[in-house]
Amino acid sequence: MAEVETTNQSILVVGGGMSGITAALEAAEAGHNVVLVEKNPYLGGRVTQLYQYFPKLCPPNCGLEINFRRMKLNPKIRFFTMAEVTGISGQEGDYDVTVKLAPRYVNEKCTCCGKCAEVCESEIDNPFNFGMDKIKAAYLPHEFAFPMRYVLDPTISGTEEGKKCKEACEYDAVDLEMKETTFDLKVGAIVWAAGWDPYDASRVEYYGFGEYKNVITNVMMERLASPNGPTGGKILRPSDGKEPKNVAFIQCAGSRDENHLPYCSGICCLASMKHSTYLREQYPDCDVTIFFIDIRALDRLEDFYTKVQGDEKLSFIKSKIANISEDEETGDLLLEGENTNTGEQIRTSFDLVVLATGMVPNKIEIEPSPDVSYDEYGFFAYDPEKTGIYGAGCVRRPTDVASCVQDATGAALKAIQSIARR
């Protein structure tokens, strides 16, 4: 597995999301050897979990497909899934990197016939759908997964069930002997594109996320609307599976708040407006209310804001909601706050509440940490003194996919320049 030859002319890209894929491809297409490592069993990152992009409302799959094809055609890229960087030492032009590979228990002979999943009985929370449904412990991460290959959960690898999966496989693809392995790489420059995590909404305790079933987050909404999501693309209330009639979006749920994330994540306003189009398309009678502090639809994205404002079933109310309480019988949610345009008190019931949570950057969490600069919020800061490791995408600033692609292209150029200087 680890027979990967690299030199100090090679580039390592950490993170196989849209930013990482872009940086890797741009560098490889400029003629450099690139190694891409991704923690998940599939490439594509959080983009694979989206239903549609804003503002064009097109599905992300086609863009991903194009990139995966570019990747398959390019012999300069090696990529590893279920891989994590555990050590970085050295300096620009001469890094020693340790990569840990978690066992997948399925080798490259897998044809995705699904026989292992048929015989497998135990189920696990589906991480792809944020635990909103269960999947078999022998599973394909999602239907567009790249690489298209099953995964065996470690909970069944050493059990009788694991053996049953192995016996069911006609292609000898299940390998229960796989172990965690590590390997070392020598690279000249590193692009850190480890992406972001949604802010833990349960920490905004007055919104009751985790306690009230019908309070969900924006990333969960994306899965609910997705045809390969837990409900097959129908947006339904988690508590009783009913169609929502009256939905509230709470902007800045833990953002622009010194008790949580002090910064604006920049995308949540547009994401919620996009979600309102999902709802209004599925349910022509559904009322949608977006509670906001300020709507931040920057630049050309303001056109989308203007467009959705034309929808009479969608209303915008300037208020940071201060409290949510649940009606235990119906699962409906009472929202309280102040309409800061009119000064009126708000006490309104909704049957589904979506929290627009922000982005938390994935910093380099390796001991000892390589020498990089962060800003006060934990995003990569530009520091001309510190070269060799470059952030790309949402580790540099919270932003949308299109900007990530641009940013990653810039990061690839920085990495190439770094190597050229040696």
Add this chain to the structure above:
Amino acid sequence: MEKNVNYDPSFAQEVFENVDAGEEIKMCMNCGVCAGSCPLRFNMDYPPRQIFQMIRLGKREEVLNAKSIMLCTSCYTCKVRCPRSIPVIDVMHGLAHYAIKQGILTRRDTANFGREFWNQVYRLGRIDEKDLPRRVFFAAGFIEGIKSTLKYLDMGLKLLLHRRMKLLPERKIKGIQSLRKMLDKAEKMGKGGAAA
């Protein structure tokens, strides 16, 4: 609210200089979470956010005469939740204190209660559950005092029954002198809190 407003910074400047935590209102971004969190919001004429905004507008009389600045019970919910870390209760108490200093007594009983509470803590180091209401009730005159006493008779009996109130006068706490030193210092440090 009016559509066209003229901002008059003079009152805001007065607040920044004279009111405890007054400068903190500069941080307010008008999200309204204080108003939505306040347990007394239905009794307030203006929620904290509107008070802050009125200060910026220069509405001196409305702010200093507002009932809401006297109503804060120090539950701390707004201060904990404020996304800009404004100590909302400190500002509200500071405004109440400043209003009283200016001779504005919108809620005379609240002001009396605050003063008596402080005096009693200063004298005894604790609250005497008979003496404090007596002083507050009878401050408005003898007849009013009898009326208020009868109104709260039930509560008094319950307090007695649950031994929350003693028949004998409360005694001073040990080390009252040290407590007084602390209170003196606190009074010197701030521009003034709840106690007038």
